Amino acid sequence: MKTKTIIEQTMKTTFFLCGMLTIVITFGIAVYMVISGIPAIREIGLSDFLFGQVWNPTGAEPQFGILPFILTSVYATLGAIAIGVPIGLATAIFLAKVAPPKVAAAVNTAVELLAGIPSVVYGFVGMIVLVPLVMNVFNLRNGATLFSAILVLSIMILPGIINVSRTALAAVPREYEEASYALGATKVETICKVSVPAAKSGIAAGIVLGIGRAVGETMAVILVAGNVANMPELFGSVRSLTMAIAGEMSYATGFHRNVLFSIGLVLFVFILLINLTLNLILKRGGAKR
Amino acid sequence: MNIIRTKDLSLFYGSFQALRDINLNIPEREITALIGPSGCGKSTFLRTLNRMNDLIPGVKITGQITCHGEDIYAHGTDPIALRKQVGMVFQKPNPFPMSIFDNIAYGPKLHESLSKPDMADLVERSLRGAALWDEVKDRLKKSALSLSGGQQQRLCIARALSVSPDVLLMDEPTSALDPASTMKIEELMGRLKQNYTVVIVTHNMQQAARISDRTAFFLTGDLVETGRTDEVFSMPRDKRTEDYITGRFG
Numbered sequence: 001m002k003t004k005t006i007i008e009q010t011m012k013t014t015f016f017l018c019g020m021l022t023i024v025i026t027f028g029i030a031v032y033m034v035i036s037g038i039p040a041i042r043e044i045g046l047s048d049f050l051f052g053q054v055w056n057p058t059g060a061e062p063q064f065g066i067l068p069f070i071l072t073s074v075y076a077t078l079g080a081i082a083i084g085v086p087i088g089l090a091t092a093i094f095l096a097k098v099a100p101p102k103v104a105a106a107v108n109t110a111v112e113l114l115a116g117i118p119s120v121v122y123g124f125v126g127m128i129v130l131v132p133l134v135m136n137v138f139n140l141r142n143g144a145t146l147f148s149a150i151l152v153l154s155i156m157i158l159p160g161i162i163n164v165s166r167t168a169l170a171a172v173p174r175e176y177e178e179a180s181y182a183l184g185a186t187k188v189e190t191i192c193k194v195s196v197p198a199a200k201s202g203i204a205a206g207i208v209l210g211i212g213r214a215v216g217e218t219m220a221v222i223l224v225a226g227n228v229a230n231m232p233e234l235f236g237s238v239r240s241l242t243m244a245i246a247g248e249m250s251y252a253t254g255f256h257r258n259v260l261f262s263i264g265l266v267l268f269v270f271i272l273l274i275n276l277t278l279n280l281i282l283k284r285g286g287a288k289r
Numbered sequence: 290m291n292i293i294r295t296k297d298l299s300l301f302y303g304s305f306q307a308l309r310d311i312n313l314n315i316p317e318r319e320i321t322a323l324i325g326p327s328g329c330g331k332s333t334f335l336r337t338l339n340r341m342n343d344l345i346p347g348v349k350i351t352g353q354i355t356c357h358g359e360d361i362y363a364h365g366t367d368p369i370a371l372r373k374q375v376g377m378v379f380q381k382p383n384p385f386p387m388s389i390f391d392n393i394a395y396g397p398k399l400h401e402s403l404s405k406p407d408m409a410d411l412v413e414r415s416l417r418g419a420a421l422w423d424e425v426k427d428r429l430k431k432s433a434l435s436l437s438g439g440q441q442q443r444l445c446i447a448r449a450l451s452v453s454p455d456v457l458l459m460d461e462p463t464s465a466l467d468p469a470s471t472m473k474i475e476e477l478m479g480r481l482k483q484n485y486t487v488v489i490v491t492h493n494m495q496q497a498a499r500i501s502d503r504t505a506f507f508l509t510g511d512l513v514e515t516g517r518t519d520e521v522f523s524m525p526r527d528k529r530t531e532d533y534i535t536g537r538f539g
Binding site: 173175176178179180181182183184185186189193194197198 | 339341344369370372373376377379381383384385386387395396399400445448449451452
């Protein structure tokens with residue numbers, strides 16, 4: 001009897017400590033980012049830092065404007081969402097509502113594989129296949145562009161969007177759809193006017209997840225986006241927030257290095273806002289039911 | 290005048306036969322109650338009348354059903370047009386997660402484009418038809434899910450009325466409701482039969498006796514007995530019917 005209570009207590013404590021561990025780590029990273037990111041921002045000035053258009057950390061008169069990176073991250077994400085969401089949503093609808101079970105299983109396996117491919121492989125394939133293709137099709141001198149990054153990202157965010165949206169669509173009560181059919185709606189009408197609206201909070205969650213993935217992606221875009229600190233153009237080489245950190249950390253020293261931490265802080269705030277949005281969406285969706 | 294007739298109607302789920310040679314006539318502007326124990330095929334039968342079983346894979350139907358004299362399973366018959374004509378109310382109130390107004394407007398919007406005032410008019414008529422207008426007229430923009438269960442079910446009836454059907458199929462419409470709400474729906478059904486043909490599946494024999502004009506008793510896929518409700522309940526011809534309605538099984 002007594003040993004049982006001891007085991008019970010030990011296990012409870014272990015679970016508790018493991019639960020706390022994630023909080024401590026997250027909180028620790030947050031504090032570390034703020035502490036190491038703030039000083040450089042102070043020195044440069046927040047608006048010069050965020051809205052400066054020139055990034056020249058190693059010049060005689062170094063400049064640390066990260067607007068090109070911010071805009072690149074934003075444009076690349078928006079582009080990826082614009083392409084990935086329609087395709088992802090349509091695939092989710094196909095899987096949840098249209099496909100015969102066998103076909104759905106096959107597509108599902110493919111989606112899972114897509115999710116499991118390491119991002120460096122996406123980047124590698126993008127570099128070997130996509131970049132030359134973009135160069136030839138659009139007659140550019142260099143195919144490593146924002147456009148290539150958008151294409152690669154839009155594929156990378158597909159699995160997340162598909163899985164979350166499909167789950168949401170599959171959870172739409174059958175009664176809603178039956179009511180629609182019973183009123184003389186066709187299948188497409190029922191999907192568009194009943195199923196998708198009823199699943200909209202789940203679909204929105206999938207989209208926000210995709211945004212998070214696209215903003216945070218580093219390895220794949222480094223290989224296809226050209227990595228040049230220009231103000232972004234669709235067919236120009238660009239550098240995103242994540243690329244700036246990953247690409248320069250290896251050689252940056254002194255103040256330059258501190259600025260990279262500040263970029264990390266900006267990225268951290270981005271991701272934080274995205275996750276807050278996600279939580280808000282999920283909570284509101286949950287409250288409705 | 291019979292609006293729906295079935296002739297030797299059989300239905301199979303894969304190799305399982307759920308309905309066996311059903312011959313039943315459903316007269317216009319009367320309430321026909323389908324009774325019988327769980328799994329007897331009464332709900333399945335109801336769902337053949339607006340081809341809702343089409344949505345289930347592996348269902349095979351033989352025999353004939355005519356509505357207004359037309360074979361509803363004939364080649365070229367449009368199930369969409371049929372379902373507009375033969376409306377349905379389900380066991381569990383299932384309003385869409387939209388506003389009260391949009392719930393009613395959903396069906397009409399599928400089939401025609403109405404001007405705003407015409408649509409408002411149609412929504413009001415449908416809600417009045419289901420005796421719900423006075424309770425919701427001040428909150429049409431509110432979510433339908435904010436209504437009580439009984440109100441939701443009347444909303445579903447109003448929604449079915451919105452596409453002007455001739456026939457209303459009701460699949461145990463009060464089984465999820467409290468007695469007071471049930472009574473309201475039963476009163477409503479009495480009024481609905483002045484304009485509509487109602488076919489109701491019910492587990493509740495008192496309900497069948499109270500509201501229906503005709504009763505059909507199903508047992509394990511067979512139609513055992515059908516006739517005027519007072520006759521079926523007071524002097525059933527079949528021993529099995531008698532056993533069921535006197536509560537000896539079920």
